[in-house]
Amino acid sequence: MKVAIVHDWLVTYAGAERVLAQMLLCYPQADVLSMVDFLSDRDRGFLADKTVATSWIQNLPGAKKHYRHYLPLMPWAIASLDVSGYDVVISSSHAVAKGVHVTPQQLHVCMCYTPMRYAWDMQEQYLIESNLNHGIQGVVVRFILKQIRQWDARVSQTVQHFMAISHFIAKRIENAYGRKSVVIYPPVDLDTFQMRPDKEDFYFTASRMVPYKKMPMMVQAFSNMPEKKFIVIGDGPDFEKCKAMAGPNVSLLGYQSAEVLKDHLQRAKAFVFAAEEDFGIAPLEAQACGTPVIAFGKGGALETVCGLSHSQPTGLFFHTQSAETLMQAVQDFEKLQFSPQACRQNAMRFSVQNFRQNFMKYMGQCLADFQANRLQQPSVTAA
Numbered sequence: 001m002k003v004a005i006v007h008d009w010l011v012t013y014a015g016a017e018r019v020l021a022q023m024l025l026c027y028p029q030a031d032v033l034s035m036v037d038f039l040s041d042r043d044r045g046f047l048a049d050k051t052v053a054t055s056w057i058q059n060l061p062g063a064k065k066h067y068r069h070y071l072p073l074m075p076w077a078i079a080s081l082d083v084s085g086y087d088v089v090i091s092s093s094h095a096v097a098k099g100v101h102v103t104p105q106q107l108h109v110c111m112c113y114t115p116m117r118y119a120w121d122m123q124e125q126y127l128i129e130s131n132l133n134h135g136i137q138g139v140v141v142r143f144i145l146k147q148i149r150q151w152d153a154r155v156s157q158t159v160q161h162f163m164a165i166s167h168f169i170a171k172r173i174e175n176a177y178g179r180k181s182v183v184i185y186p187p188v189d190l191d192t193f194q195m196r197p198d199k200e201d202f203y204f205t206a207s208r209m210v211p212y213k214k215m216p217m218m219v220q221a222f223s224n225m226p227e228k229k230f231i232v233i234g235d236g237p238d239f240e241k242c243k244a245m246a247g248p249n250v251s252l253l254g255y256q257s258a259e260v261l262k263d264h265l266q267r268a269k270a271f272v273f274a275a276e277e278d279f280g281i282a283p284l285e286a287q288a289c290g291t292p293v294i295a296f297g298k299g300g301a302l303e304t305v306c307g308l309s310h311s312q313p314t315g316l317f318f319h320t321q322s323a324e325t326l327m328q329a330v331q332d333f334e335k336l337q338f339s340p341q342a343c344r345q346n347a348m349r350f351s352v353q354n355f356r357q358n359f360m361k362y363m364g365q366c367l368a369d370f371q372a373n374r375l376q377q378p379s380v381t382a383a
Contacts, residue, residue, distance in 0.1 A: 290340025
């Protein structure tokens, strides 16, 4: 059985690539195809020396830095990837990978991280953050995104089975595509993030500093609580904004190594998480370290953090993305006790072993159904 895994684009080793890495451990002989492959030598070890088949966008001017600018061309580019020689095609998709061209004789299963955000329910937020929401430029971009949304809805019907990374995303898949999906939670590397029961007196967060992560809001909240130490790891477009409003109790460390990140996750009294994420791996890495989470109560965090209504809570939620609400959540947190062991136990539900077992079990079911349906199809005989 020949297997192809089609990934949107390979430019960094982030959440979707961690899932791809586990898929490749399940199917070590699988071939990998992608819009572009600009992974650094440091980040590409999980590919195990595989040669990635890329689309013609790989060779377009400026593609290494501005591959996203070629989004209007990607429906054609993804269709140009040749998967005709494979029995099973797995698309690893938050954008266009699900649009790869398959035939009825091939099984196509999509691991969907989200329907394309900028084409569906987050379009206006994307346009505002990109400063593309006005003038003739805004009209053109809206027209392009409408065309892409129509294409995305159409190609979603060529997928035989959808996997979603959370129930939150399963609902978005149903709303966008009218399709049901099975939830397969992404993996957490529990071996890397070991538990440390003794905690120090500081709060911590780590993230790319992009608008939806709400990093300035968190910095503002803790700057308004000068008696509480807050440490931030990460860089990005909002770094200077955070720096401008940070009080003396807020330490902005910028980009740091994985070891420094893990050390802070293990020592912090709580991990603070203010984004509405599709899943969100960072709160689980914190819990794997025995660190409770103060999280915005929407999106994937509701599935990965056990709130105060749980018999063994691993954190608490705040319900609006404002400095005032976060400040109140911190005050509430300090009146409570959380068990590092309970945090670790909750994170274990999302282990790499559980992911591989659930992924392979579902792939087996999909393959069995596909083969059974083929056997039931009437054969055509000559007159």
